[in-house]
Amino acid sequence: MARPPAWRHTLDEARRQALVAIDFYNRPGDRRSFSDFIVHIHLAWQNLMHADRMRRKAEIYYRENDNRRTFKRNPDGSKKSWDLAQCLKFEVKESDPIRANIEFFIGLRNHVEHRFQDSVLVATAAEAHACIINFEAELVRRFGEAETLGSELKFPVFVQSLSPARYDEQRNLRRGLPQSVLTFISEFQGRLTEDVRSDERYAYRLLLLPMKGPKTEADMALNFVRQDDLTEDELHDLLGQQGSVIVAEKYRDAAHGDEVLPSAAAAAVKAGIPFEFGVNDFTAVRKRWEIGPVRSGSMEQLPKSDGFCLYSPAFGQFVYRPKLVDRMVAALDTAEAYRELLRKAPVLKAQTEQFS
Known part of the structure; x- marks a missing residue:
């Protein structure tokens, strides 16, 4: 039997x-290790x-000062890859976006x-999910369907993300991020273009919709459907017939319950300052800060929106x-x-409003 090529190993x-x-x-639990996942x-x-470059007979080792004959070496004497x-x-x-995702990790x-x-x-x-999907796609693209990981992986059984009662726990975990990580994520994403940030190859988000319905012989436990590809009637029929639906959604993460519409947001701002403040003022400020939709009715967000808003399919707006x-x-x-931010003179609220 012929010896397999070096790239095979x-x-x-x-x-x-x-x-x-x-x-x-x-x-689950204490057995999980996100740091090991990253490594x-x-x-x-x-x-x-390395395997693909070896197969193509392309370089994978560092050279000394661009010298084509001398390789850099590891402490054990082996060539430094x-x-x-x-x-x-x-x-x-x-x-x-695939490169951005890898560089993120x-x-x-x-x-x-x-x-x-x-x-x-x-x-x-979302970034971790994209990283795995990207790896599988590149593996198959470079080496063919025979190398897919799909036959060795199954969709994990889990409970937490399906329970609305656990949203607070998820939010609390997010608030527990150390400052160094928050700074890294913010600065890294700030360097990306909006096209890259919103691409599912950079961050792949899922909106999970568990539903009841009769099961047919053709049904699988999980069916993947892209919501944007469905009409309202098709979506209605789907929700009534399928046992479980996962809708791939690449626009924003799902709402957690503390987000509000523009009118409510404007009212909350007004309650916290001594001046009159309406929806038009709210819109003017968020546009100046490049937050929210690029235009009314759009699902595309302005470049500095991350963390401040999200698109809600339920409301059809941000x-x-x-x-x-x-x-x-x-x-x-x-x-x-x-005056500096809104470029107009402020109007004091009535005293009853200020002290209510």
């Missing part, structure tokens, strides 16, 4: 590392790119402490988070600040 290692990463991510998915990507960041420079375009790797890893996991679930209300209240607390 590297590809097998890439697949193994990906499966180990997914296993660490899906483990192993990093190695999976690195081995995948390219790290993942170096591979990306040659394998994935700089503007590709390369940077995040140095910011995850064990005691905070559950908070980081919740805050980066809803706004308390974080934005608090920011506006802080920014409009004096007449001078009000």
Whole structure:
């Protein structure tokens, strides 16, 4: 039997590392390790790119000062292979959301402490999901359907995310993020274009809709449907017939219950400042801050919207988070600040309103 090529062993290692990463991510409770997920998915990507470059007889080792004959060496004397960041420079375009997703985890790797890893996991679930889907897609694209991980993975059984009563717990975990991680995520995403940030290859979000209905022989336990591809009648029929539906939604994460419509947000801002403040004022401020929809009725968001609002399919428009209300209240607390931000003179509220 012919000896397999060297790249075959590297590809097998890439697949193994990906499966180990997914296993660490899906483990319950104390057995879960998000930091181990990051380490192993990093190695999976690195081995995948090494394997493909080896197969193509392309370079994977560092050279001494660009000398084509002398390699850099590890302490044990072996040739020093390219790290993942170096591979990306040659394998994935700089503007590709897949590259942004991988670079996100390369940077995040140095910011995850064990005691905070559950908070980081919740805050980066969409990016982690995209990272796995991207790996599978690249694995199949480069080496063919025979290498898919699909036959070895099943959709995990879980409870927490399906229970509305657990939303508070999810929010509390997000609030527990250490400042270094918050800073890294904010600065990293701030460098991305809106096209990359909203691409499902960078962050893949799911809206889960569990429903009751008769089961047919053709039904699977889980059916994947893209909501944008359905008419209202088709969506109505689907919700009445399927046992469970998962709708792929790449626009925003799902609402958690504390978001409000513009009128309510404006009223909340007005209650926190000594001046009159209406919906038109709210719209003017959020547009100046580049938050919310690019235009009325659009599902596309302005570039600085993350964390302040999200698109709600239920309302057919954006809803706004308390974080934005608090920011506006802080920014409009004096007449001078009000005049500078809204470019008009403030009008004091009636005394009964100010002290009610």
